[in-house]
Every structure is written in structure tokens, then in C-alpha cells.
Amino acid sequence: MSSEMYERMRSNPKFQKLVQVRGRFQWTLSIIVLVMFYGYFLVVAFAPGVLVKKITEGSMWPIGYTVELFLFIFFWLTTLYYVIRSNSEFDEMRADLINDAQMMEGK
């Protein structure tokens, strides 16, 4: 019965650890992205004048464009980091957990 399997996994301390560590990781990255995105939108909404200034005297690069280009790259890098860590560390923990539950079933 898969319900028994779920019960076995749930009571395994490894499950609590996986959920806790991965949950914190997911929410930390989400909050970083949300704060940066809505922070940027608040600047767009309340202080648009800042964005049109150039990054340095004599440069043609406006602050807004430069910041946004950085956000595009940074957001993508967060997804890269997430996928690398999830597909190795967390997937191993997950496989270990399922293995444990199946071993117990075998006994």
C-alpha cells in the first residue's frame, strides 16, 4: 500500500530534514527574487527619475538599463544554482528516503 509507504517516509527523520533544509532553500531564493523584483518595481513606480541617470559621468549606460540587465542575469543564475543543488544534494536525500521505506517493506 502506498499509504503505508507514505507513513513510513513521514516518520523517517530524514524526511523531516529534507523538507526543512529544502524548504528553507526554496523560500530564501524566492524571497531574494521577490524582494529584488518588487523593489525594482517600487523604484520604477515612485522614483523613475533615478533610472534615467547614467551610471557614471560621461557614460551612455543608464542606471535603469544596467540594473535590469543585471537582474535578468542574476535571476537566471539563481535558477541555475537551484537546479544544481536540487538535482544533486536533494535528489540523493530523496532517493535515500524512498530506499529506506522500501527496505522496511521488504523485511
Add this chain to the structure above:
Amino acid sequence: MKFLLTLALFLLASTGLAHAAGPAMAATVKQPTNWHAIGMFAFFVSITFGITYWASKRTKTTNDFYVAGGGITGFQNGLAIAGDYMSAATLLGLSAMAYGRGFDAYIYMLAFFAGWPIILFLMAERLRNLGRFTFADITSYRLNQSSVRTMAAISSLVVVIFYLIAQMVGAGQLIKLLFGLDYNVAIFLVGILMVVYVAFGGMMATTWVQIIKACLLLFGGSLVCILAMSQFDFSFTKLLTQVEAVHKLGPKFMAPGALLPDPITAISLGLGLMFGTAGLPHILMRFFTVNDAKEARKSVLYANGFTGYFFNVIFLLGLCAVVIVGQNPEFFEGGKVGGTLIGGGNMVVMHLSKAVGGNMLLGFLAAVAFATILAVVAGLALAGAAAISHDIYARVIKKGTATEKEEVRVSQIATVALGLIAVILGIAFQKMNIAFMVGLAFGVAAAANFPVLILSMYWKGLTTRGALWGGYGGVISAVTFVVLSKSVWVDVIGNKEALFPYTQPAIFAMPIAFGLAYLMSVTDNSASAQAEKALWEDQYVRAQTGFGSSGTVKVKH
């Protein structure tokens, strides 16, 4: 198979008809028949027919039909998702927006883009682990099958149909301009090709058409961008100096402008685009075409990379066009620089491709734009058909007793019906301002699909009553706000003043949906609500581990 052949013949006949109609229409349509474009497009169509034939041999079960047997790799699926997301509206509309309004377009693009990381961190894993064919599989996982599925299917169909009409009307106008075909012929062509891909090839054909088109689009866009940037020695400084010198906005070109007139609109747009993406049925469905959560994550990584890259290319295209197209009398009606662009504002990127690469490149890009429309409408039609056949027919009406064969049959019939609806409404809405429809689609996706979906994955306390109130409340409030806003109340109906002062509904409609779902759940003390909460524990373990999900770890007995 006979039916496929008949349809193919009919299609060829109708293309021939279009050719014959070409010269006669030249008087009313600005663009002459573009043979380069038609030739390249015919080549694309013949390849996709080959794929559809190949896919039809492998499409037998519902699993094949809805999710291509679950065997798409993360990289392929990433390209397909990016393809779904990079519609003709993206290529033509956003480059035109960059050309006309400058920096506003770039802000818009970031809002489209920033939903992806959130979808990846908070949703991708659980979507894949809990769902099978449609996102309603997840919202109804432990809730009442009939009523919650019906609600999810209705809001999916609302999103699909609004999005489909917007794409069809855009397609008709575009093809009229690019190929010199009659509007109605173009609409029929899109409708028929869409039905052929989806009804015969299911998700397999739809995905491969999308992948091929995504590659063509990325290649075409990059090529035009390289050729155009070479005129500025690949220097952004040089480009921007010239842009600010010639554009009517001058130094304000790179400043946020009229698109976001007030803070509420800005935040509401951000919310609507970010969470709307996370509620689009045809995008959500793609998470079920890969084998497991690992591949689902990779899909988002690639999709996110391709769309981010492409948005930046499009913005550069718009900037280059300001100097290259905006200064050339050849592209303006009557040769008046600064007047109306030939073919209208959306033609910016097409004119640019002609300016930097001649008729060959123009033809190529036009063919790619057509292919883009086809691939996107096919994905939409499949998502709509799945809502009808899998959710409503197989689960609600037949209560799970329908055979595989019957279900696939119903989804094919639903595809044909959706094709017909799309063609009829595409013609009916021909002369209307349809910009609001995309807003409506995103508004309903953000305010109805997303809140119930995310609550069903994260909140133990959600009950059937809460899900229904949240879902229907979201649909009704999003539609009402859009109807009462300027884009429908004034622009379409013709009243003097809008009853709802903002054009973006998300900031108001989303809290209504979440609030109703919460209130109606916590006050629900029925026995069924208790039973639903008791089912949470198993759902939670499955969501976290993927154990028991379709196509992954098999239960050992």
C-alpha cells in the same frame, strides 16, 4: 489516417486558393504577396506534417496524447516552454513597444521573465510530483473531484479561449501583412493547421512543432540582431547615443514612461504577469511531459535562459530599429519619416530585417512569425482540449470509467470544436481592439488558476468550499475589473469614462481570490472538509518525494 490525408489535401487546396487570391487583393492590402516567405513557410509546414504523421503513429493512449508519453527531456521541454512563451506578440509587439516607448518595453519584459524563478522554486517540483495531465489533477487531488475539476476546467477554458482569440486576430492581421493573404483565408489556414497538429499528433507533435519554431525564432532573431548591431560596431554606447539623438523622446527614451502611469498600475502589472505565467494552462501542462521532477527543474532552467536571452535580443532590435528603420523613408507611408509605418506599428522588426538582410531575411522572419503563431495556438488548443476531455468528460461526466480510446476520441473532437470556435471568433473580432484579451487571459490565470493551485499545494486547510469560492471569485472579479476598465468599457463598448480606474486587475482580483479561499475554508466544518484535511499528509509526502507520481518511482509490491 484517411481523414488526415483528406485534411492535408483540403489544406493544400486552400493554400492554392490563397495564391490565386493574392494579386486580386493587392489593391486593398498594403503588402504584395511575399513569395520568399510563402516558400519558406510551405517548407516549414511540410516538415511539421511529417512530424505530425510520425507522432500520430506513436499517439495511442491518453498518456501519449496529453503528455507525449512523459518522455520529453528537460532540454527539449525547456525549448518548448520557451517557445510557448515567445509568441508572435512577443516578437512583434515587444519590439514595436521598444521602438515606440523605449525603456517601458524592457520593464515589461522583466515582469514577464521574473515569474520563472518563482515557478521553479515553489511550484515545479510539486506540480510534477502531484499532477498527471492537467493542473486540475493537483487542485482536485484531495478535494471534491466533480466540482473542483469543473471549476478548474472552466477557468482554464476562459484563459485558453481569450488567449486563442488574441492570437488568432493577431495572426490574421499579421499574415495579411506579411504574406499578402486575405484575413479570412489566413484565419482558416491557422485553424486547420492547428487542428491537424493537435488532433493527430497530440502533445508529441505539438511539442516538436514548438521546439523547431523556438530554434528558428532564436536563430532568426539573433541573426537580425547581429546584422543590425554590426552597423553600430556592436557598441551599446554608440547605439544609444544615436537612438537618443533621433528618437522623439530624446534623453527620456531610457526612462520609465506612460505605460506605468502610477504605482498601483506598476505593481499590479508586475503581479499579473509574474503570477499569470504560473497559472497559464498550456504552460503548466508542459510540466507533465517530462519524466520526473529532476527533468522538470531542468526544463525551467533552459526555458528561463532562452526567454531571458530572447527578451534582451528583442529590446536591442527595437533600439536598432529606431535608427535604422525610423530614419528610412522607404518604410513609411508616403515616404514621410516619422509618419505611419507601412503595415502598422507591429511591423518594426520586419522592416528591420529587410533593412539589414534584404528580402530573403524578411521572408525568413515572416515565415518564422507565422510558424510561431501556429505553434502557440496548437499548445493552447491542446490545453483547452485536455480541460474538456480529461477533466470534464473523463473525470466529471464519466467518473473515471471512460476507456483510453474514448477519452482520446473526445479530446480530438474537442480540438476540432476549439478550432472552429477560434476561427469563428477570430473573424468576429477582426475589427475590434483585442489587446485587452491577453490582459484578461493573464488576469484570470493570475486571479483564478494560480491562487487555488498554490493553496492546494501548500495549505493543508484548503477545502472544496474554499477552492470553489476562491476560483470562481477570482474569475468573476478579474473579468469584471477588465470589463469595467478603460480597455473594454471605453475602448470597446464606447462609454465616456471607465468605472474601474486601472487597466491591470491583478492587485485587486488576487487578494479577493485568496481571501475568499481562506475565509470559506476556515469556516468550513463539514465532515467532508475534515476528510479532505486528513488526506493532506499523504499528498504532502508525495509532493515532497515524488513517490507514487506518474512515470517515476514505481511502487514495489
